[in-house]
Amino acid sequence: MTEYLVFRLYAPLASWGEAAVGESRPSATYPGRGAIIGLLGAALGVRRDDDERQRQLRESVCIAVKQRSPGTLLRDYHTAQVPAAQSKVTYHTRRDELNAPRKVINTILSSRDYRCDGLWTVAVWLTSQATLTLNEMEQALKTPYFPLYLGRKACPPAGPLAPRRETCGCLLDALDTSFPPLCGTADEERRVLNLPDETLYAWEGDPKHLDGSLEGNESNDVWDEPLHRRRWQFGPRAEFRRIVGQEEGR
Incomplete structure (x- = not known):
């Protein structure tokens, strides 16, 4: 038997960042480890520049x-004005960029993906070297330090x-924990959110x-x-996945 902390995530908009190249900012269909x-x-109130507490959380x-649902894709299209790079000119703030001469201003295009x-x-669940407890994390999620x-x-x-x-005896039982419907009954929640028949499970550790x-x-x-929050550095990890149809669900 293993103790798990389980919780639910729902929002009209979510963005689970993936590797971004150029002007495109894609989103995965579900939240990753980072x-x-x-x-x-x-x-918990762990600041991004607190390397030691970040390490403790990561290793715990x-x-x-x-x-339950990946949501639907929304692509937000952006334009932004930025000054062209110039030798001997440094822009320290966004205000400096906007005050640059109009003749050196360029327009860049970008897109950001969201899941609706x-x-x-x-x-x-905790690792063998954990320095935090599930109770601490549970209480923090109920009364978070930061939004x-x-x-x-x-x-x-x-x-x-x-x-x-x-x-629970296995991870599947923990992930199948039921929550009160977000609206009306469970059937109404399924209809309103258009929940698909297939469910995806993703986990790390033992396959x-x-x-x-x-x-x-x-x-x-x-x-x-996450390797270094201040420098936005991330490394690889092994992830296991399984897709289960409604007729196979429990």
């Missing part, structure tokens, strides 16, 4: 996600996280950790292991 650690860090937890009406269950958001500051949670500790089986599992390396 996003969950960032959420827990905000709740393993995470898993149940994607996504719904996820998160399970967290919580789902990937971007424009994406606050729109439903109770409802964190609680559960002792058999979900339910003791390897059947239906797939894996690959994902680059969302």
Whole structure:
């Protein structure tokens, strides 16, 4: 039996950042390790420049996600004006950039992806070298030190996280923990949020950790292991996934 901290994430808009190249800022369909650690860090009051507490948090937890719905894709199109690079000219602030001569101003294009009406269950458990407790994290999620958001500051949670500790025989039981519907009954929630028939489970650690089986599992390396928050450096980790149809669900 293992003790887990489980909680729910829902918002009209969420953005689970992936590797960004050029002007495109894509979003994964579910939160990765970096996003969950960032959420827990905000709740606990761990600042990005506090390297030691960031390390302690990172080394204390393993995470898993149940994607009840990936939501729908929204692509936000942006234009921004920035001055061209010039020798011997340094812009220290955005105000300096906007006050640059108009003849050196260029327009750049970018896009940002969001997931609309996504719904996820998160399970967290402790590692052998943990210096934090699940009780501390549970209380922090109930009364967070910093405001919580789902990937971007424009994406606050729109439903109770409802964190609680559960002792379960396997990770699947923890991720299948039920929560009060966000609207009306469970059937109404499924209809309003257009929940799909397939559920995706993603976890780290032992490939058999979900339910003791390897059947239906797939894996690959994902680059969302936070290494240095101030420099936005991330490393690879092994992630395991399984998609379960409604007829297979429990």
